[in-house]
Amino acid sequence: MKSLHVKSEIGRLKKVLLHRPGKELENLTPQLLERLLFDDIPWLELAQKEHDAFSNVFRDNGVDVVYLEDLVSDTLKQSDTLKQQFINQFINESHVVNDALKYRLSDYLNGFNDTKEMVLKTMSGIRKNELPSFEKLTLTDYIDDYPFATDPMPNLYFTRDPFSTIGNGISMNKMFTETRRRETLYSDIIFKHHNEYKDKKRYYNRDDLMSIEGGDILVLNETILAIGVSQRTHPAAIETLAMNVFYKYGTSFETILAFDIPKSRAFMHLDTVFTQIDYDKFTLHNSIDQPFKVYELTKHPSKQGEVKVTQIVKTLDQILEHYLNHPVMLIPCGGGDQIISFREQWNDGANTLALAPGEVIVYSRNHVTNKILTDHGIKIHTIPSSELSRGRGGPRCMSMPLIREDLK
Numbered sequence: 001m002k003s004l005h006v007k008s009e010i011g012r013l014k015k016v017l018l019h020r021p022g023k024e025l026e027n028l029t030p031q032l033l034e035r036l037l038f039d040d041i042p043w044l045e046l047a048q049k050e051h052d053a054f055s056n057v058f059r060d061n062g063v064d065v066v067y068l069e070d071l072v073s074d075t076l077k078q079s080d081t082l083k084q085q086f087i088n089q090f091i092n093e094s095h096v097v098n099d100a101l102k103y104r105l106s107d108y109l110n111g112f113n114d115t116k117e118m119v120l121k122t123m124s125g126i127r128k129n130e131l132p133s134f135e136k137l138t139l140t141d142y143i144d145d146y147p148f149a150t151d152p153m154p155n156l157y158f159t160r161d162p163f164s165t166i167g168n169g170i171s172m173n174k175m176f177t178e179t180r181r182r183e184t185l186y187s188d189i190i191f192k193h194h195n196e197y198k199d200k201k202r203y204y205n206r207d208d209l210m211s212i213e214g215g216d217i218l219v220l221n222e223t224i225l226a227i228g229v230s231q232r233t234h235p236a237a238i239e240t241l242a243m244n245v246f247y248k249y250g251t252s253f254e255t256i257l258a259f260d261i262p263k264s265r266a267f268m269h270l271d272t273v274f275t276q277i278d279y280d281k282f283t284l285h286n287s288i289d290q291p292f293k294v295y296e297l298t299k300h301p302s303k304q305g306e307v308k309v310t311q312i313v314k315t316l317d318q319i320l321e322h323y324l325n326h327p328v329m330l331i332p333c334g335g336g337d338q339i340i341s342f343r344e345q346w347n348d349g350a351n352t353l354a355l356a357p358g359e360v361i362v363y364s365r366n367h368v369t370n371k372i373l374t375d376h377g378i379k380i381h382t383i384p385s386s387e388l389s390r391g392r393g394g395p396r397c398m399s400m401p402l403i404r405e406d407l408k
């Protein structure tokens with residue numbers, strides 16, 4: 001079996017990548033929330049329990065769960081050089097302001113006997129006052145009272161976004177916000193050096209120019225990708241990915257549908273607008289304006305090596321029916337009720353993760369949407385969500401499928 005294989009959104013899930021939220025959540029303060037893309041401060045202990053319930057749903061359903069922190073530390077344990085290289089890169093990309101602090105950080109991280117503890121420390125953020133022999137050495141130390149030597153990365157539990165499994169390859173995403181950019185250091189090290197994951201085809205790179213995030217990338221089937229043109233994903237990034245998918249690497253993908261969605265946090269990614277729950281059923285954002293502007297990208301029929309772009313303006317169901325070749329049903333979050341829909345959309349009611357066709361993981365708090373799904377014959381696995389939902393992402397955002405079975 002290949003170590004990466006995802007040719008749909010709904011094929012039976014066999015292996016998934018998660019990150020169990022850690023101390024990075026305890027380094028959130030009201031002052032940092034907006035910049036670190038949170039709306040509230042989750043209580044870590046309960047967030048971890050909720051996350052464990054999430055991972056148990058996978059295990060109970062035959063899905064192999066792997067954790068980001070384990071893959072990274074297994075990779076780094078292979079060689080001291082690699083570990084040092086990772087530490088250096090982490091410090092460089094954390095925008096540490098002076099050399100004295102850089103040396104202290106490097107010593108501190110090298111002082112961990114346990115590589116996984118060291119990795120978790122880079123994720124949680126390092127406070128200046130936890131560095132050994134912290135004393136004021138430089139002008140910055142005297143005057144700058146910012147508490148962190150390196151910022152926490154609270155969004156790491158949204159493993160959907162930093163890289164995306166596409167077929168048997170990946171897109172190593174370039175994150176839109178500075179605060180999420182270092183997250184791809186972890187996936188980068190895995191896909192460069194982990195024995196099972198190294199040397200996979202890369203359709204995008206973290207140092208490419210324009211941003212693209214995994215929440216915007218949906219694998220509709222083995223020939224079609226849907227990608228949101230959002231606040232976070234730039235059209236030029238989609239064009240680069242298209243060139244790589246169509247020409248540079250032989251892949252099965254022939255069409256990319258670029259969905260032009262509103263450029264605002266309320267429509268953060270395409271997977272907050274719709275997710276697939278069955279062959280013919282999708283959830284839908286409660287207040288998206290229709291028709292959609294969608295751009296079809298294909299190999300140019302006459303100009304070798306170029307991408308042909310065709311604009312289509314249609315409703316979402318018309319678009320999906322045309323490309324999937326069968327009728328589809330869109331199920332609006334909250335059933336369209338003015339109050340319920342906004343409330344449940346706020347808690348990612350439309351953001352489901354399929355374990356198999358017609359079987360999805362959802363947040364328990366979105367009980368109205370969940371009931372509608374059940375009424376439509378969908379099997380739902382509910383997970384507790386009072387803390388996890390404060391990061392504004394649902395089950396799809398918190399998971400990156402590595403292997404799905406092909407659809408029949």
Ligand SMILES: NC(=[NH2+])NCCC[C@H](N)C(=O)O
Nearest residue numbers: 037158215269391392393397
């Ligand atoms: N695929 C998703 N919709 N991810 C949601 C990520 C939420 C996260 N707080 C952010 O703003 O980046």
